[in-house]
Amino acid sequence: MTDLSVSAPPVSRKRRSGWDLLMANRLAAAGLFIFGFIVVVALLAPFLPLANPDITDQPNRLLPPFSDGHLLGTDHLGRDILSRLIWGTRVSLLVGISATAIAALFGSLIGLVAGYARGATDSVLMRFVDMLMAFPYILLAIAIVAALGPGLLNALYAIALVNIPFFARNIRGVTVSIRNREFVDAARLSGKGHAAILFTEVLPNVLPVIVITMSTTVGWMILETAGLSFLGLGAQPPTSDLGSMLGQARAQLFTAPHASIIPGIMIFVLVMSINLLGDGIRDVLDPRLRSGALDRPMPVTRIDRKTRPAPALSDAPALVVENLSTGFDTGGAVTPAVRDIGFRLAKGECLGLIGESGSGKSVTALSIMGLVASPPGVITSGGVYVDGRDVLSMREQELIGLRGARVAYVFQDPLTTLHPLLPVGRQIAEAILAHEPVGKHAAHARAVELMETVGIRDAAVRAGAFPHELSGGQRQRIGIAMALANDPDIIIADEPTTALDVTVQARILELLQDLRRERGLALLLVTHDFGVVAEVCDRVAVMKNGQIVEQGNTRDVLHAPQHDYTKRLIACVPALGEGHGFLDRVRPLFEEARA
Amino acid sequence: MTAYIGKRLLAAIPVILGLSIIVFLVMKLIPGDPAQALLGSYATPENVERINRALGLDRSWPEQYVIWIGNLLHGDFGRSYILNRPVLDEVLERFGATLILAGASLVLCSVLGILAGIASAVRQFGWTDRIITFFVLIGISMPAFFLGLVFILFFAVQWRLLPASGMYAVYGGGDLLDLLRHLILPATTLAIVATGVVARLTRAAMLEVLRQDFIRTARAKGLTENKVIYRHAFRAALVSIIPVLGIQAGFVLGGAVYIETVFQWPGLGQMLVKAVSTRDLLLVQGGVLVAATVYVLVNLLADVAQAMLDPRLKA
Numbered sequence: 042m043t044d045l046s047v048s049a050p051p052v053s054r055k056r057r058s059g060w061d062l063l064m065a066n067r068l069a070a071a072g073l074f075i076f077g078f079i080v081v082v083a084l085l086a087p088f089l090p091l092a093n094p095d096i097t098d099q100p101n102r103l104l105p106p107f108s109d110g111h112l113l114g115t116d117h118l119g120r121d122i123l124s125r126l127i128w129g130t131r132v133s134l135l136v137g138i139s140a141t142a143i144a145a146l147f148g149s150l151i152g153l154v155a156g157y158a159r160g161a162t163d164s165v166l167m168r169f170v171d172m173l174m175a176f177p178y179i180l181l182a183i184a185i186v187a188a189l190g191p192g193l194l195n196a197l198y199a200i201a202l203v204n205i206p207f208f209a210r211n212i213r214g215v216t217v218s219i220r221n222r223e224f225v226d227a228a229r230l231s232g233k234g235h236a237a238i239l240f241t242e243v244l245p246n247v248l249p250v251i252v253i254t255m256s257t258t259v260g261w262m263i264l265e266t267a268g269l270s271f272l273g274l275g276a277q278p279p280t281s282d283l284g285s286m287l288g289q290a291r292a293q294l295f296t297a298p299h300a301s302i303i304p305g306i307m308i309f310v311l312v313m314s315i316n317l318l319g320d321g322i323r324d325v326l327d328p329r330l331r332s333g334a335l336d337r338p339m340p341v342t343r344i345d346r347k348t349r350p351a352p353a354l355s356d357a358p359a360l361v362v363e364n365l366s367t368g369f370d371t372g373g374a375v376t377p378a379v380r381d382i383g384f385r386l387a388k389g390e391c392l393g394l395i396g397e398s399g400s401g402k403s404v405t406a407l408s409i410m411g412l413v414a415s416p417p418g419v420i421t422s423g424g425v426y427v428d429g430r431d432v433l434s435m436r437e438q439e440l441i442g443l444r445g446a447r448v449a450y451v452f453q454d455p456l457t458t459l460h461p462l463l464p465v466g467r468q469i470a471e472a473i474l475a476h477e478p479v480g481k482h483a484a485h486a487r488a489v490e491l492m493e494t495v496g497i498r499d500a501a502v503r504a505g506a507f508p509h510e511l512s513g514g515q516r517q518r519i520g521i522a523m524a525l526a527n528d529p530d531i532i533i534a535d536e537p538t539t540a541l542d543v544t545v546q547a548r549i550l551e552l553l554q555d556l557r558r559e560r561g562l563a564l565l566l567v568t569h570d571f572g573v574v575a576e577v578c579d580r581v582a583v584m585k586n587g588q589i590v591e592q593g594n595t596r597d598v599l600h601a602p603q604h605d606y607t608k609r610l611i612a613c614v615p616a617l618g619e620g621h622g623f624l625d626r627v628r629p630l631f632e633e634a635r636a
Numbered sequence: 637m638t639a640y641i642g643k644r645l646l647a648a649i650p651v652i653l654g655l656s657i658i659v660f661l662v663m664k665l666i667p668g669d670p671a672q673a674l675l676g677s678y679a680t681p682e683n684v685e686r687i688n689r690a691l692g693l694d695r696s697w698p699e700q701y702v703i704w705i706g707n708l709l710h711g712d713f714g715r716s717y718i719l720n721r722p723v724l725d726e727v728l729e730r731f732g733a734t735l736i737l738a739g740a741s742l743v744l745c746s747v748l749g750i751l752a753g754i755a756s757a758v759r760q761f762g763w764t765d766r767i768i769t770f771f772v773l774i775g776i777s778m779p780a781f782f783l784g785l786v787f788i789l790f791f792a793v794q795w796r797l798l799p800a801s802g803m804y805a806v807y808g809g810g811d812l813l814d815l816l817r818h819l820i821l822p823a824t825t826l827a828i829v830a831t832g833v834v835a836r837l838t839r840a841a842m843l844e845v846l847r848q849d850f851i852r853t854a855r856a857k858g859l860t861e862n863k864v865i866y867r868h869a870f871r872a873a874l875v876s877i878i879p880v881l882g883i884q885a886g887f888v889l890g891g892a893v894y895i896e897t898v899f900q901w902p903g904l905g906q907m908l909v910k911a912v913s914t915r916d917l918l919l920v921q922g923g924v925l926v927a928a929t930v931y932v933l934v935n936l937l938a939d940v941a942q943a944m945l946d947p948r949l950k951a
Binding site: 089102168171173175176177178179180181183184185186187188189190191192260264267268271272273274284291294298300301302305306308309312315316317336337338340347407410414441442443444445446449450452457458459460461462463471472474496508509510520523526528 | 651653655658659662663665666667670708757758760766773774776777778779780781782785787789793829842843846847848849850851852853854855856857858859860861863864867868871875886887888890891893894897898908909911912913915917920921922927928931932935937946947948
């Protein structure tokens with residue numbers, strides 16, 4: 042378990058409205074500004090002092106930009122390009138937005154009905170949608186235009202049709218997840234009809250997805266309709282949109298490039314402003330995609346210590362942790378996760394780090410080798426001494442060289458902590474090769490040996506298996522074999538048995554014990570289970586709210602716990618056949634229950 | 637694996653049949669009476685009836701469809717009355733040129749998109765990321781047909797570096813080198829949009845994977861950051877990138893329509909545009925069907941590649 046939820050006071054943050062968030066995104070704001078400007082100018086076209094876009098003037102054909110009376114020059118028939126550009130933008134906008142609206146309407150309807158009805162209706166509708174998607178995008182539109190005949194309206198229908206699947210699929214997905222929610226059940230029980238439920242209960246919750254899909258596809262649709270017009274399959278003279286302007290000017294590309302380049306840039310600017318705005322809208326409406334949620338963790342946790350501790354300790358045991366504090370950077374302020382952690386671990390010794398989830402024990406364990414995900418993790422103070430040297434003062438490469446070689450980890454759930462797509466034998470061999478270039482064959486042979494050591498039968502065959510083909514216990518044995526690969530001095534086991542059932546748990550603990558005795562390993566065992574500590578550990582450190590509240594020999598702590606919290610943890614280990622006695626025994630230890 | 641491929645091939649059959657039904661229905665959208673159009677002023681009721689019977693248009697739609705599909709299976713796609721040659725011959729001849737163009741673009745957009753996406757994810761929020769994100773945005777907002785014209789203007793007219801049109805030089809040439817020179821501009825233009833899409837999705841997939849627990853394990857083993865990123869993270873991200881490449885195959889096949897027109901590339905797209913304006917419907921029908929079938933098969937290939945990379949999917 043990674044203890045990310047820390048019981049520190051939540052940073053008070055104002056909830057910002059969608060509009061504020063959109064404006065805070067500078068790119069989206071710029072997109073909105075440009076798009077808004079284009080829309081306003083296009084709408085005002087009839088009132089602007091523009092030349093008639095359709096009046097031809099042969100003597101003044103192909104004038105360059107900045108000519109008298111023609112700011113952007115004239116085209117091959119002497120028509121004013123600026124005027125045609127603005128009127129053409131009007132058409133392009135209208136067609137693109139109409140196509141989006143039609144696709145959104147029919148696509149959403151299909152998605153809503155399919156997702157809500159499920160069963161046969163669902164499969165028939167979705168098979169139809171899949172068929173539409175099986176065409177290479179624009180080719181279906183071309184087939185439709187071929188059948189209906191070239192023309193702006195037909196191009197609009199064709200583009201709308203080929204975009205229906207995007208809406209249908211997205212909206213169906215969300216509808217399926219909503220239809221079984223409690224509020225829909227409640228509406229059903231209150232006697233509402235299906236149509237009423239669909240439009241008053243489901244639709245409002247699906248609306249953000251429709252808006253996101255619209256805002257991210259409208260740019261495409263403008264581009265595609267312009268494309269059809271460019272090919273001569275869309276707008277027909279005398280109507281012209283940006284695409285057909287470009288298509289007609291292409292014949293004079295070499296003599297008068299401005300006639301092609303101006304409408305081309307216009308399409309580009311229009312589509313780009315819409316895409317910027319669309320991305321911004323998506324980020325606001327879909328918080329999962331908001332930037333920052335997907336931070337890439339760096340190779341080593343960020344270290345930001347105000348005072349640097351001594352870089353080396355003389356005659357230190359295998360592992361010394363001193364005044365270690367780690368926190369999470371929540372945009373400006375660092376929320377502390379663990380504070381002033383200190384403990385020592387000698388060769389051949391086992392220290393149990395125990396506490397409830399959220400107490401900071403995993404963060405402590407991961408901080409030792411700088412493995413706390415960062416961002417947001419940051420180590421704010423203290424030192425971690427391996428063989429007397431502070432690893433947090435080392436260069437990054439040196440620290441990475443220690444990982445797995447001197448200090449190895451065993452993690453909690455080996456289904457998620459082993460690479461799902463690599464054979465387990467290779468994953469072990471990789472750990473060897475990272476520190477010792479012995480060659481692939483030798484590494485593989487050692488991996489198989491290690492697998493035998495940790496008690497996997499048919500190791501040579503099993504080495505080729507993928508994690509999902511093994512049982513939970515076997516997977517954890519692989520995790521342990523991987524940790525042993527380079528004969529480390531210290532093993533940090535972060536809840537190594539929590540994901541396993543009890544009998545397997547006992548065997549894994551036994552294995553760790555044996556290995557510790559045979560190899561003289563120092564073992565740091567992170568757990569929430571005092572039963573495990575009692576069985577395995579020489580000493581124990583109890584953690585609560587990010588601090589160690591009590592530390593001592595396991596026997597002493599078990600027999601005479603000093604801290605209330607320790608007493609509770611000890612009491613929480615149930616004995617077999619205890620029945621209701623357990624609750625009676627535990628209750629007085631919890632203040633909340635005493636009242 | 638063979639069993640898996642067999643299963644996927646079987647599953648592709650109804651999809652291809654579905655495609656043919658949609659194409660058939662689209663052709664039924666044609667306004668007006670085909671017999672009337674064909675006969676023009678000779679359209680007396682008797683003549684119309686005779687033509688309808690001859691073309692099988694007096695039968696029900698399902699019957700017409702079955703006859704049509706039977707002909708297709710025999711390789712009879714009809715005859716183009718404008719070109720006066722069998723549709724299939726013309727389509728197959730043109731399709732070779734399109735495959736070269738679309739294939740080159742697909743390779744280009746995959747390689748560039750994936751590299752840019754990884755670089756962007758690895759340097760998240762850094763300058764590399766910002767610059768790549770900026771170019772990706774330009775790429776996906778750029779009309780390919782316009783970019784093609786700009787390329788011609790600079791690379792062919794202004795700097796005279798590359799040929800502006802066609803597949804081979806008219807005089808001399810005709811070898812592979814000549815083909816490559818002619819291929820560079822159209823393939824690059826066609827790849828730009830798809831590169832943007834691939835880069836975006838690669839970045840997202842990499843960021844998603846880099847947060848997974850098994851990446852932490854790889855780091856805990858002491859692997860260098862390069863190995864963590866390229867061997868562990870990219871390997872896992874590739875599973876979600878491959879279907880995207882399959883979809884891009886459709887984008888380049890479709891986008892070829894514009895690019896072939898701009899660069900006078902003698903492919904299927906150029907043929908389709910001409911056929912639409914001359915209303916050579918059988919040619920449109922045949923071209924679209926062949927392209928769509930190839931697209932289905934490419935996606936099948938993507939599925940198989942994905943299953944080979946991710947053993948969990950084969951079950």
